[in-house]
Amino acid sequence: MVHSDESHADYVSDIFASKGAGYSDDWSAQVDSRLGLQATLHVTPKITSIVQVASEKRYDGSYAPGIEWANIQYDLTPNFNLRVGRMVQGTFMASEHRKINYATPWVRPPQEVYRLIPVAYFDGVDMRYQYAAGETTNELRLSYGGGSVDYPTGSIDASDSWGISHRTQWGATTLFASYGELKVSVDELSQFFDIYRSFGPPGELIANRYEVEGKRSSVISLGVGYDPGPWFVMGEWARSTSSSVLGDNEGSYLTAGYRIASWTPFVGISRARVTSNTSEEGLNAALYPSPFAEGAVLLNDILNDVLASGMQQRGVTLGTRWDLRPGMALTAQYDYIDMRSDSPGGLINQQPKFDPGGHINLFSLALDFVF
Numbered sequence: 001m002v003h004s005d006e007s008h009a010d011y012v013s014d015i016f017a018s019k020g021a022g023y024s025d026d027w028s029a030q031v032d033s034r035l036g037l038q039a040t041l042h043v044t045p046k047i048t049s050i051v052q053v054a055s056e057k058r059y060d061g062s063y064a065p066g067i068e069w070a071n072i073q074y075d076l077t078p079n080f081n082l083r084v085g086r087m088v089q090g091t092f093m094a095s096e097h098r099k100i101n102y103a104t105p106w107v108r109p110p111q112e113v114y115r116l117i118p119v120a121y122f123d124g125v126d127m128r129y130q131y132a133a134g135e136t137t138n139e140l141r142l143s144y145g146g147g148s149v150d151y152p153t154g155s156i157d158a159s160d161s162w163g164i165s166h167r168t169q170w171g172a173t174t175l176f177a178s179y180g181e182l183k184v185s186v187d188e189l190s191q192f193f194d195i196y197r198s199f200g201p202p203g204e205l206i207a208n209r210y211e212v213e214g215k216r217s218s219v220i221s222l223g224v225g226y227d228p229g230p231w232f233v234m235g236e237w238a239r240s241t242s243s244s245v246l247g248d249n250e251g252s253y254l255t256a257g258y259r260i261a262s263w264t265p266f267v268g269i270s271r272a273r274v275t276s277n278t279s280e281e282g283l284n285a286a287l288y289p290s291p292f293a294e295g296a297v298l299l300n301d302i303l304n305d306v307l308a309s310g311m312q313q314r315g316v317t318l319g320t321r322w323d324l325r326p327g328m329a330l331t332a333q334y335d336y337i338d339m340r341s342d343s344p345g346g347l348i349n350q351q352p353k354f355d356p357g358g359h360i361n362l363f364s365l366a367l368d369f370v371f
Contacts, residue, residue: 001027001028001029001364001365001366002020002021002027002028002029002031002032002362002363002364002365003021003026003027003028003362003363003364004020004021004022004360004361004362005022005360005361005362006022006023006347006354006358006360007022007023007026008022008023008350008351008352008353008354008355009022009023009344009347009348009349009350009351009354010022010023010024010347010348010349011031011346011347011360011362012031012346012347012348013031013032013108013111014056014057015115015118015346015348016058016059016118016149016150016151017030017031017057017058017059017348018057018058018059018060018061019348019349020348020349021362022347022349022360023349023351024349030057031057031108031364032101032107032108032364032366033056033057034054034055034056034099035054035055035056036052036053036054036055036068036099036100037052037053038050038051038052038053038069039051039052043072045075046074046075046076047072047073047074047075048072048073048075049071049072049073050069050070050071050073051067051069051070052067052068052069052070053065053066053067053068054066054068054099056099059150059151067086068086068088068099068121069085069086069087069088069121070085070086071083071084071085071086071087071126072084072085079129079130079131080127080128080129080130081127081128082125082126082127083125083126083127083128084124084125084126085123086121086122086123086147087121087122087124087126087143087145088120088121088122089117089119089120089121089122089143089161089163089180090141090143090163090165090178091116091117091163091165091178091180091219091221091238092109092113092114092117092176092178092221092223092236092238093167093174093176093221093223093225093234093236094109094114095114095120098114098120100368100370101331101366101368102327102328102329102368102369102370105232105255105257105264105266105319105321105331106255106266106268106317106319106331106333107319107331107333107364107365107366108364110236110251110253110255110268110270110315110317111270111272111311111346112251112252112253112270112271112272112311112313112315113221113236113237113238113251113252113253113270113272115251115272115311115346116219116238116240116249116251117219117240118149118156119147119148119149119156119157119158120147121147122143122145122146122147122158122161123145123146123147124143124144124145124146124161125143125144125145126141126142126143126144126145127141127142127143128140128141129141135170135171136168136169136170137168137169138166138167138168138169139166139167140164140165140166141163141164141165141166141167142162142163142164143162143163143164143180144161144162144163145161146158146159146160146161146182147161154186154187154188155186155187156184156185156186157184157185157186158182158183158184158185159182159183159185160182160183161180161181161182161183162180162181162182163178163179163180163181163219164178164179164180165177165178165179166178172226172227172228172229173224173225173226174223174224174225174226174227174234175223175224176221176222176223176224176225176236177221177222177223178219178220178221179218179219179220179221180218180219181216181217181218181219182216182217182219183214183215183216183217184212184215184217184242184244184246185212185213186212189211189212189213189245190211190212190213192299192302193206193207193210193211194207195299196283196299199283199288199292199295199296199299202283202284202287203283206280206282206283206303210244210245210280210303211244211245212242212244212245212246215242215243215244216242217240217241217242217244217246218240218241218242219238219239219240219241220238220239221236221237221238221239222236222237222238223235223236223237224236229259230258230259231256231257231258231259232256232257232259233254233255233256233257234254234255234256235252235253235254235255236251236252236253237250237251237252238250238251238252239251239275245303245306245307247274247275247276247277247278247307247310248274248275248276249272249273249274249275249276249310249311250271250272250273250275251270251271251272251273251311252270252271252272253268253269253270253271254268254269254270255267255268255317256268257321262322262323262324263320263321263322263323264320264321264322264323265319265320265321266317266318266319266320266321267316267317267318267319268315268316268317269314269315269316269317270314270315270316270317271313271314271315272311272312272313272314273312273340274310274311274312274341274343277307278307278308278310278341279304279307279308280300280303280304280307281300282296282299282300282303282304283296283299283300284296285297285300308342308343308356309343309344310343311343311345311346312339312340312341312343312345313337313338313339313340313343313345313346314337314338314340315335315336315337315338316335316336317333317334317335317336318333318334319331319332319333319334320332327369327370327371328367328368328369329367329368329369330365330366330367331364331365331366331368332363332364332365333363333364333365333366334361334362334363334364335361335362335364336359336360336361336362337359337360337361337362338359339356339357339358339359339360340357341357342356342357343356343357344356345360347360
């Protein structure tokens, strides 16, 4: 259950959700609720097949199951394997189990970082190599493929994407780094910039500057964790870069917790910001006769709304987790989110009375279990 004191917009944990907590529901069970099932088939000692299905609230209002994982793994050696099929991008420290919240201290992974990649899974190939170096154990992962996500008025496609990540375990310390590139295609944005091009050379210049189609985006992330047992601390920093309307975005967080018997209180801070332009002068409406002048103003307004919609906020998190029985945990979490630079943060369903740049208080209660 999630409660937001912002009554003119919805808080969601998935940008493709249709509604959440705040405007649509004072208390919402739709923000984080999901049920997942995973099946593993050991075909031979070297061949394994995995399928993971998750049912959660989707953009069309249903809980239709979606396939998160569906691949075949072949172990060339005990330390080197190849996977083919559907997998989750290894962009962040908790990417592969980001939806299994029992495996994390929070109710949900910090959105300031984990929202940087809207298409989390991909269909393609993946290679992993595990090796030891001195007192460390390491895993190197390479992946290539593409994926897509549907939403009410179109889809976002990520094609020709590749990534490399490396994880080092050194005693209680975990070090993580990743880098990836992808091509993003958004149907609505392509149609929008085609209209800009109809305004001649000035519109062509703006469209070429902000068009998404055919341009490569990159994502780099760094993470570190230290968990000696009684307590833990972990943090990540990530940056996405695109020479398009998607712009350049940064996100980071730091979380620390202490384990007292079956209780784990924790505290965290987080930040998201846009480091590219958030406004554009656009077309000079005075150069066009009516009704093209009014059309130019409308296009400019829409473009500036998109540029200003990036997540810019700072957050403080306080929470506690209670492992009430093996495989089951109850987590209560409070988030104070301060939206900066007149940003709407990650809120959707913004109503006329919504005031970007404000702050919200978020209360979450989650019961997570594995079986």
